[in-house]
Amino acid sequence: MMLSRPYALAGAAFLACVPLVLPSYYVSVATQILIFSVLTMSIDVLAGFTGRTPLCFGAIFGTSAYVVLYTFSVFGWPWPLAMICGVLGASLLALLFAALAVRTSGVYFLLLTLALGLIVWGICLRWTPVTGGENGLRTELRQSLGLSARGLYACVALVVGVVTFAMWRFVRSPFGLTLRGIKEGEGRMASLGYDVPLHLTIAFTAAGFFAGIAGVLYAVFNDFVSPSTVQLAQSVSGLLMAIVGGIGTLFGGFVGAFVIIALEQAVSSVTERWPMVLGLTFIAIMIFAPEGVIGKARLLLTKSHNIDPDGVGR
Amino acid sequence: MPEAILALTDITVQFGALKAVNQVSLSLMAGERRAVLGPNGAGKTTLFNAITGAIFPNAGRVMWEGGEITRMSPQRRAHRGVARTFQITNLFGQLSVAENMRLAARGLSASKFALFGQDRLSAAQSAQVAAALAMSGLAGQEAVIVKTMSYGEQRQLEVAMALVGTPRLLLLDEPAAGLSPSERGRLAEIIRNLPRDLTLVLIEHDMDLALALVDSVTVMQNGQVIVEASPSEIRTNALVQDVYLGKPHEVRLSDAPTY
Amino acid sequence: MTKLLTNRRAFLAGTAALAMPNIVRAQEARPIKIGLMAPLTGVVAAGGKEIVEGFQMYWEQNNMTVAGRKVEITVEDDASNPDTALQKARRLVEQGNVDFLFGNLLANTGLAVANYVKGTGTPYFIPVIAADDLTQRARIPNVIRVAGYSASQTSRPLADWAFKQGYRKIATVSQDYTFGHEQCGGFAQTFTELGGKITDQFWHPLNTADYSPYLGQLANAGVDAVFAMETGADASRFITQYASFGLKGRIPLLGCMNATDQSVIRTMSNEAEGIVTCAHFAEGSKEPVTVKFVAEYEKRYQKMPSIYGFSHYSGAMWVAEALAKIGAKVEDRDLFLKTVLATELVGSPLGKIVKLDSYGNPIYDLSIRKVEKRADGKLWNVPFETYPQVSQFWKYTPETYMKQPPYSRNFQGIKA
Numbered sequence: 001m002m003l004s005r006p007y008a009l010a011g012a013a014f015l016a017c018v019p020l021v022l023p024s025y026y027v028s029v030a031t032q033i034l035i036f037s038v039l040t041m042s043i044d045v046l047a048g049f050t051g052r053t054p055l056c057f058g059a060i061f062g063t064s065a066y067v068v069l070y071t072f073s074v075f076g077w078p079w080p081l082a083m084i085c086g087v088l089g090a091s092l093l094a095l096l097f098a099a100l101a102v103r104t105s106g107v108y109f110l111l112l113t114l115a116l117g118l119i120v121w122g123i124c125l126r127w128t129p130v131t132g133g134e135n136g137l138r139t140e141l142r143q144s145l146g147l148s149a150r151g152l153y154a155c156v157a158l159v160v161g162v163v164t165f166a167m168w169r170f171v172r173s174p175f176g177l178t179l180r181g182i183k184e185g186e187g188r189m190a191s192l193g194y195d196v197p198l199h200l201t202i203a204f205t206a207a208g209f210f211a212g213i214a215g216v217l218y219a220v221f222n223d224f225v226s227p228s229t230v231q232l233a234q235s236v237s238g239l240l241m242a243i244v245g246g247i248g249t250l251f252g253g254f255v256g257a258f259v260i261i262a263l264e265q266a267v268s269s270v271t272e273r274w275p276m277v278l279g280l281t282f283i284a285i286m287i288f289a290p291e292g293v294i295g296k297a298r299l300l301l302t303k304s305h306n307i308d309p310d311g312v313g314r
Numbered sequence: 315m316p317e318a319i320l321a322l323t324d325i326t327v328q329f330g331a332l333k334a335v336n337q338v339s340l341s342l343m344a345g346e347r348r349a350v351l352g353p354n355g356a357g358k359t360t361l362f363n364a365i366t367g368a369i370f371p372n373a374g375r376v377m378w379e380g381g382e383i384t385r386m387s388p389q390r391r392a393h394r395g396v397a398r399t400f401q402i403t404n405l406f407g408q409l410s411v412a413e414n415m416r417l418a419a420r421g422l423s424a425s426k427f428a429l430f431g432q433d434r435l436s437a438a439q440s441a442q443v444a445a446a447l448a449m450s451g452l453a454g455q456e457a458v459i460v461k462t463m464s465y466g467e468q469r470q471l472e473v474a475m476a477l478v479g480t481p482r483l484l485l486l487d488e489p490a491a492g493l494s495p496s497e498r499g500r501l502a503e504i505i506r507n508l509p510r511d512l513t514l515v516l517i518e519h520d521m522d523l524a525l526a527l528v529d530s531v532t533v534m535q536n537g538q539v540i541v542e543a544s545p546s547e548i549r550t551n552a553l554v555q556d557v558y559l560g561k562p563h564e565v566r567l568s569d570a571p572t573y
Numbered sequence: 574m575t576k577l578l579t580n581r582r583a584f585l586a587g588t589a590a591l592a593m594p595n596i597v598r599a600q601e602a603r604p605i606k607i608g609l610m611a612p613l614t615g616v617v618a619a620g621g622k623e624i625v626e627g628f629q630m631y632w633e634q635n636n637m638t639v640a641g642r643k644v645e646i647t648v649e650d651d652a653s654n655p656d657t658a659l660q661k662a663r664r665l666v667e668q669g670n671v672d673f674l675f676g677n678l679l680a681n682t683g684l685a686v687a688n689y690v691k692g693t694g695t696p697y698f699i700p701v702i703a704a705d706d707l708t709q710r711a712r713i714p715n716v717i718r719v720a721g722y723s724a725s726q727t728s729r730p731l732a733d734w735a736f737k738q739g740y741r742k743i744a745t746v747s748q749d750y751t752f753g754h755e756q757c758g759g760f761a762q763t764f765t766e767l768g769g770k771i772t773d774q775f776w777h778p779l780n781t782a783d784y785s786p787y788l789g790q791l792a793n794a795g796v797d798a799v800f801a802m803e804t805g806a807d808a809s810r811f812i813t814q815y816a817s818f819g820l821k822g823r824i825p826l827l828g829c830m831n832a833t834d835q836s837v838i839r840t841m842s843n844e845a846e847g848i849v850t851c852a853h854f855a856e857g858s859k860e861p862v863t864v865k866f867v868a869e870y871e872k873r874y875q876k877m878p879s880i881y882g883f884s885h886y887s888g889a890m891w892v893a894e895a896l897a898k899i900g901a902k903v904e905d906r907d908l909f910l911k912t913v914l915a916t917e918l919v920g921s922p923l924g925k926i927v928k929l930d931s932y933g934n935p936i937y938d939l940s941i942r943k944v945e946k947r948a949d950g951k952l953w954n955v956p957f958e959t960y961p962q963v964s965q966f967w968k969y970t971p972e973t974y975m976k977q978p979p980y981s982r983n984f985q986g987i988k989a
Contacts, residue, residue, distance in 0.1 A: 025668030032660070126749075128981055134750045135681045135704065136655060138688040149667070169430040174416070177409075177433055178426050181417045184406035191366065191400075193392035193421030193479070206429065223692075224685045226655045265664075272613040272650050 011254070015157055024149045028221075029265055031153045033257045034160045035217045040241040040253035041167050042210035047239070048248030049171050050203050051183035052109050056097055056117030058234025060208045063120060064090035064215025065225040066131060073139040082141075086219065087212040093120070094208020095201070102200035105186075117235050124227045136226025141219065156217050163213050164251075170206060171250055179203050244285055246292025255293045317380075319344040319513055320365070320483060325374035327360050334360040335371070336537040344482075347514040349524040351548075352534035358517045359401070359487065361534070365515065366398045366485055367391045378483065393422055397481035399472040401488045401517075407461035411452060411471060414460055415443045418475035442478050450474035450504055466497030473504060484508070486516045490523055498523055525549065604643035605896070605903050608665030610676040610686065615653025616780075617678050617805065620836055620881045624676055624701065626874055627882030631889035639893045640901035647671065651682050658682035659689055666695050672903040673698065675888065678881065680704040680752050687716045696910055698892060700884035705755050708934035708965060710975050715906070717913055717933040720887035720921070722853060723965040724752050725759025725980060727830055730939050730960035731800075731851035732763035735827060740797035742770050743827075746787055746811070747802035749776035749982065756802045756829045758980025763967065765988040772796055776982060784811055788818045799824055804831040809841055816844035825849070833944050836879035838952040845952055848944045853923060853937040854883050857945065857955035860924030867922075877953060878922075887921045894918065932971065936964045 015034070019027045039061050047053040068086035071077045077085070101112045124131045131137065147155065170176055178199050181189050186196050219225060228234070241260050245252025263281060268274040289296035318341035327335040335357045342348050350358045363369045365376060367388040376384045383391055406414050419439045420426040435443060447453050450470045455463075460471065469489055476484055489505070490498045498520065505527050508514065518524040525531065525545040533541040533554050541554055548554055609628055612621035625648055637644045647669050651658035658677055662685075665671045673696035677683045683702030690697045690713070697716045699707070703724040707716055735743065743764060747753035753776070761771045772794055775787045791799055799820075803811045808831065815821055821844060830852035831837070838845045856867050856877050866886070870878040878886070895916040896903060903909055918927040918935075927935050940956035947953050966974045978984050 023668065025664055028663050028667065128751070128754075129983070135684050138684060140688075140692070143692045166430065172433055173431050174420060174425055174428045174433050175431075177413060177416060178420070180409060180413075181406050184408055185404050187368075188400065188404045188406070189417070189421075191388045191392060191398055192418050192475070193389050194417075194426065195389055199426075202427075202429070222656065222659055222685075224655065224659060224688050226681050226685065228654045228656055228681070268650055268652075269664075274650070275614055 012161060019150045019153045027149045027153045029261065031156050031221055033261050034156050035214050035221060036241060036257040036261060037254045038160055038163055038214035039211055039238045040245065040257050041164065041250055042207045042214065043238050044242045044247060044250055044253055045167060045171060045207040045210065046204060047242055048250070049176060049179040049183060050200055052105060052200065053239065055110055055114040055235045055239065057211050057238050058232065059117035059120035059230045060090045060094050061211045061215040061218065062225060062230030062234065063093050064212040065219035065229055066124065066137065068216050068219040069137040069139045069141065069225050070130065072141050073137065079141060079145065083216045086216040087209060090212025090215055091205055091209040095205045098201040098204035102197045102204060114232065117232060121227055121230045121232065124230050134227055136224060138224050140223060142221070142223045145220065152221065159213065159217060163210060167210055168250060240282060244282070244292055246295030249292060249294040252292050252294035259293065318342060319379055321377040323375045325361065325364055325371045325376070327364055327369060328372045333537050335364065338539055340532060342513055344513055345511050346530060347516070347528040349516045349518060349528040349531045350534060351518070351521065351524060351531060356534040357537040358534055362485060362487055362517050366396065392479070395482035397476040397479060397483070398485040399476050399487055399489055401491060405460045405468055405471060409460060410456065411458050411460060412456035414471060414475060415447065415478060418478040419443050422479050442480065446474045446477040449477060449507065451500065466493050466500065469493060469501060470504060481512070483513045486514065488517050488519060490518060490520050502527060602642055604645040605639065605901060606669060606671040607644060607646045608669055608671035608674045609646055609648045610651045610658060610661055610674065611648065612653040612678050613650035617653050620678050620879065623836065623879050623881040624678060624885050627878065627885035628675065628889050630870065630873060631886045635893065639896045642901040651677055653679055653682070655681040655685035659685045662686040662689050666693055676885065677702055683707065687713055690715055694906060696906060698888055700888035701881055703752060706979055708932045710979065712932050715910055717910070717929065718935065719891040719913065720884050720918065720935065722937070723934050724755035726963065726965045727851045727853070727939055728756045728760035729763040729967045730963055731827055731941065732760045733767065734941050734958065735798055736764060736767040736769050740769065742772050742796045743798050743800055744773040744775070744791055744794050744796045745771060745800045745802065746775045748779050748804065748807055750779060753802045754982055755980045758985045760800050762986030771987055774985065779807065781807055782810065784814045788814060788820060791824065792818065792820060796824060799826050801826060801828045801832050803828065805837065808832045808837045812841065812845050812848065830880065833954055834880045835877045836881065838944060839876055841952060845944050846946060849941060850954065851939055851941050853939055854880065855940045855942040855954045855956040857942070857953040858924065862920065862924045863922050883922060887918065887923065890921055891916065891918045930964050934965045936962055939963045
């Protein structure tokens with residue numbers, strides 16, 4: 001279930017070295033990958049650990065970005081306060097969504113969260129005086145922080161490191177175990193004394209909190225937000241990243257975000273048919289490694305070394 | 315005469331036009347072990363579900379330890395010391411025995427809300443888990459992934475999980491269904507050795523197994539109680555012979571879920 | 574593919590340079606690098622391809638050189654999505670080290686990129702991005718609308734013309750987004766300030782399939798004319814349904830220039846005939862330069878130029894003329910931008926000299942044009958009346974104009 005400590009340390013060291021070797025543009029791409037890794041992992045907290053697959057996390061992520069840019073540019077609030085508001089906004093939205101959705105499961109949960117996400121998108125598109133309509137909001141937050149591409153990467157990497165650790169602790173905590181229990185059998189959890197909807201609500205809100213942090217980073221990274229950030233495609237692409245990395249692996253988020261964004265970058269400058277290439281890649285992954293890249297790697301490791309795949313023996 | 319700890323009064327459960335349970339009353343003393351027997355369709359599991367809270371009766375009352383729990387959710391009943399096992403094994407298959415036990419142990423404690431803490435049990439909880447595992451014959455199997463265990467071991471784990479919260483009422487839903495004769499013997503041994511102060515309701519197809527384990531027997535047919543007696547009386551009761559024991563092989567071989 | 578033929582050419586040029594090192598080194602600096610962004614995928618991909626065609630056509634006609642310096646074009650797909658546009662702009666500037674950026678189609682993609690270049694100072698030319706504020710209240714000095722127009726600029730003369738036809742009551746139908754609010758606002762404000770009345774304003778979401786609810790109301794509104802602010806597939810659906818509801822010929826139909834752009838009407842027939850619009854460019858113009866341009870474009874791409882192709886052809890020409898004046902010294906950004914602002918566009922397919930106002934938006938002789946059938950049966954826009962020297966500020970001073978809020982659904986500048 002978990003990567004062991006050497007892997008995690010190696011990964012962290014690798015991420016720390018990225019800006020030292022890459023040219024500035026690729027540092028931006030790496031920054032983006034890190035931000036989307038957090039979004040992807042937040043989706044995985046729900047999809048992989050509670051078994052509820054959400055299609056509204058783009059909306060939660062984007063709402064955070066909207067709140068940051070709006071409070072910073074329109075209210076003129078200091079950036080730390082704006083950022084806190086962004087995370088709070090996303091968490092509250094997630095709490096609201098949770099209250100409406102946690103009593104459903106399976107395809108109903110998927111569709112209900114999809115509809116909730118669409119409502120957010122519709123509001124961002126239509127509430128022009130506040131959201132700027134389809135043109136979105138623009139600020140000079142990043143410029144006012146005076147961050148170079150490398151400086152921003154360093155800040156983002158630091159935040160992502162802390163958030164990743166927090167998410168890891170979250171899914172490995174006693175509470176995280178209850179989520180896995182819910183995924184395996186809700187009826188049993190209830191008879192053991194668990195209030196399943198309450199646990200799902202907490203998990204949903206926490207996932208929204210993490211997605212909100214990703215949204216704050218994205219707001220700073222782009223200095224811009226528009227309905228395309230909260231649209232369905234954003235939620236879907238986050239979910240695809242989670243699936244590509246491996247649902248229920250948490251750290252698969254890094255792999256999924258890397259594969260999708262790097263592929264998008266590489267292919268879109270070669271052919272305008274890049275969406276097709278992405279689609280085919282996704283299909284190939286679904287056929288040959290439906291458990292995702294990390295999931296597949298772990299399976300292969302288990303086969304060759306007979307390692308306990310769930311790491312319970314730790 | 316001491317007061318009953320579990321008392322069902324005129325319980326009726328209706329599915330459409332069918333009265334699956336019809337005005338059933340039942341009472342158990344503290345520490346009593348009761349078997350509910352009857353042919354397929356007699357209403358045993360429905361009655362059982364009304365006690366666990368999986369369904370709410372259309373009429374009647376369920377009293378437990380002097381308080382009414384008729385329309386109380388299963389998780390709140392759990393907090394009142396009511397535990398159950400499931401007829402169709404309902405374990406967390408992808409998780410290990412230890413993780414299943416941790417979930418069972420924390421169900422009634424606030425530590426389940428530790429969002430970022432270490433996933434370890436308190437000393438007291440650990441002791442409870444160890445005791446429950448020992449009682450169920452699963453000591454030393456903590457690291458095993460549940461779905462890889464044999465069916466018999468899974469039934470044992472069902473019992474262990476029900477025991478870990480030190481319940482005062484244990485409801486066993488056909489614990490021996492689908493087990494081989496040797497596994498049945500082992501399970502019977504585990505149930506027999508449960509603490510004597512634990513009140514126990516057992517639904518079971520296997521007459522011999524059930525009669526060997528309990529103090530009293532309720533026999534149901536068509537949603538109603540037809541006989542309530544001690545095991546030895548049941549063996550000789552003509553009515554029971556008629557509706558139930560007359561065709562022992564058919565009954566004993568049937569492992570299908572009742573409803 | 575994305576780097577198109579230009580890179581192959583650049584490669585060939587490079588090989589040639591290897592063969593004749595001395596000659597080349599003596600006379601050539603490094604090539605000027607241009608980043609062209611266009612939506613090659615997504616909802617407006619058709620327009621995006623014409624952006625590339627028009628831009629490409631100019632540079633190929635001029636041997637990919639300006640003032641003796643080679644030009645290298647990198648095309649990136651903005652996917653009709655502002656986040657992608659921003660990412661691609663970053664890539665072109667930070668990785669491609671382009672000297673300047675060009676293109677984009679949707680306002681939100683342009684605004685996202687403009688916000689980015691505000692920080693980098695990279696010159697950015699936007700022949701199609703019409704968002705009013707980019708050359709008004711939120712002007713960015715290094716963003717210039719060469720051969721483009723601001724959204725409300727062209728609908729004002731149309732309102733003036735409509736009033737002169739004796740129309741007094743007009744209803745508007747528009748896509749519900751900023752570009753629509755701005756075009757409608759320009760029309761509604763001018764028309765009501767003249768004394769006309771806007772009886773109704775219908776706003777519908779983008780990608781409306783069925784216009785019957787609006788057409789039913791229009792039929793009974795008792796108006797003298799209808800102004801339609803529609804683009805792309807919405808425009809062709811609206812025009813078709815307007816005709817099939819029997820409104821064509823009964824209530825005169827006016828439109829924004831995009832409603833009867835070649836990109837819309839080239840697949841239509843009778844139903845679009847007679848619609849009146851106002852624009853800087855009209856493919857049916859008799860001006861010799863226009864006739865020549867349209868013929869060449871048609872020969873090259875088997876279709877008449879749309880606003881996207883035309884604007885990027887002319888935009889390229891504009892910037893090239895400015896570069897020629899300063900010996901293609903694109904490295905001196907301030908000089909380059911100043912020169913572009915001061916350059917007058919001569920010899921473009923418009924057939925008239927165009928200059929930029931001090932906010933970086935062109936001042937045009939705008940044409941009132943009508944959709945007619947060409948001899949071969951194809952539809953085109955034929956100009957029949959001219960409004961000379963129309964700036965984005967119409968008849969107001971820039972200061973007065975910019976005091977009023979930007980047009981929105983709630984503010985249409987309507988004078989009661």
